[in-house]
Every structure is written in C-alpha cells, then in structure tokens.
Amino acid sequence: MKIKHFAFLLFSLSVFTSLSFTSTFAQKIDSLTVINKSYNFYVIGDWGRNGSFNQRELADVMNTTAGIIWPRFIATTGDNFYENGVASIDDPLWMSSFENVYSGGNLLMEWHPTLGNHDYKGNTKAQIKYSHKSRRWKMPDYYYSYTEMLDKEKILFVFIDSNQFEDSYYKHPDRYPDLIGVDPQIQLKWIDSVLTNSDAKWKILFGHQHVYTGGSRAEGDSETAKYLEPLLKKHSVDIYFCGHEHDLQHIKPEGETHYFVSGAGSQLRPTGYMEYSLFAKSVQGFCAVSALSDKLLVQMIDYTGKVIYKYTIEK
C-alpha cells in the first residue's frame, strides 16, 4: 500500500509540475500556416530588455511556433541589447536579455544578428566575438552573407550594418565610438558585389534602420534609404527586413522590393500607415518566413500566439 501511495504521489507531482510548467507557455499558434518542406526562418528586432515589455512572453510564443515549423535560423534586425549594447562577451546582459529569455529548447538554433544604434553605444566587437563563446550566436563580422539551397533554387541572405549609412551618427563620436574611421563606401561596394555575384533566385537583406516607414520615425528622410535603396532596386532584392521602429509593418512601393519592419521584440512605439503601407501594428511580435523555390510566405505572429498578418510573394 505504502509503495502504491508513494507512486501515486510521484505521479501527481509530475502531472502538477508539467501542468504548471506548460501553463505559462502559449499552447497553440492561432491561424499559423505550415507549408510542407519549406525552408523556414524567423526575424526579430529591438528586443534585449531583460525579459520585460513582453519580451519573455514573445520568446515563449517563438518557442512554441518553432516546435511546429522548425526554423533553420533566427535573424535579428538589431538593437539586441538596450540601452547601451554590451560591454564585453561576459556582460551579464548576455544572460538576462538573451540566453535566459530565449531559453526554450526549440530556439537553440543559429542566430544571425545585425547591429542597431543601441548596440553601437556599447562594444560592437564583443557581439562579434560572442560567436566564439556561443554555439548559437553566429555573427562572423559587421556584415556577412550566406546562401542556402531550397528544393530547386538558391536563397541569399545578406546581413548588413546600416548604422554605417547614418551620416548623423558620425557627428557624435562620443555616442558611437565604434563608427570612428569607418568608410561606408566599403560596405556599399561589398553589398553590390555580393548581390552581383549571386545566382540565387531569392535575395533577402537584413539591417536595422529603415528605408520606408509609416511609424513614429516617418517624418524626415531616412539616411540609410539614400545609400541602400538604389542597391535594392538595382539588384531586384525581394525583401529588406529592418527594425529601429518598434512595431510590425509591411510596405510595398513600386518595384520588386518588399519592406518589412520587424522591430517589435519588446518595448513598443505607436505606428501608422504611409502611402505604400499594406500593414502596420504596434504589438510585440516577430516574422516567421517560409521559403519555397517559387514563393515566400511571411507571417507576423504576436506575443499572444496569434498570426496577425500573412503575405505571400510569388515568382
């Protein structure tokens, strides 16, 4: 009898533990489209705030979603660590804003970061060097690219450093010390050559600052746009993902390129529509992208586990 009681107690405890553990997680993702044999990846931006502003809740939804569509990597659109980047590879923010937040077992794949203006207020080289310490943080340089094979076609991913295209930052070397002596023309030539030499059908760029926005930074011209838009047009880039704005947006001006803002990883700002806007919402969320040889599906998923926007690009 005693053994039976003990076994029952153990069983009850394990059920309780499992229920109380899982109850904090989103159980399902509402209206998620799953495509058979697609190459999937996530895009998240403006996130590192020690789990606050629903960063942790969103991380749980990312983990649940990953258990369904198994993304190959997670791209960041910068502002990885608020307010002032990281100081070193041993900065406690690595644990409190990254490792202990995106700790779900389904999120232990490669992360491919870009840098934002808040990262530039700290030690940008430490974010590159952390790649040697971490098995999932993979940032080989300030800008880098790689190509993957879909079932029939190739897909090119280019991760850029758009802070270098913000002319005004160079006037504040005290705020952006790691930009001292940087020549943005070198990166521009590199982006041009990567896009020129690629035979990938799909070309996707990731950066921090926007080219188009209907959000709170809509007033005034984008300095990044002046440098980047001619290259996006010249090479018929399919998507430019950015952050900087703390919201989710889809903007499609004339031409090939779709502009997605995925900067809603934690603290939000009001958003809005501009002339070419197809969607804008100020809610914590991320983009889940599914790629096939003939289509790209972008789904925006919020921190409650709801798919709030879907768009398919076909060619």
Ligand SMILES: [Fe+2]
């Ligand atoms: Fe930013």
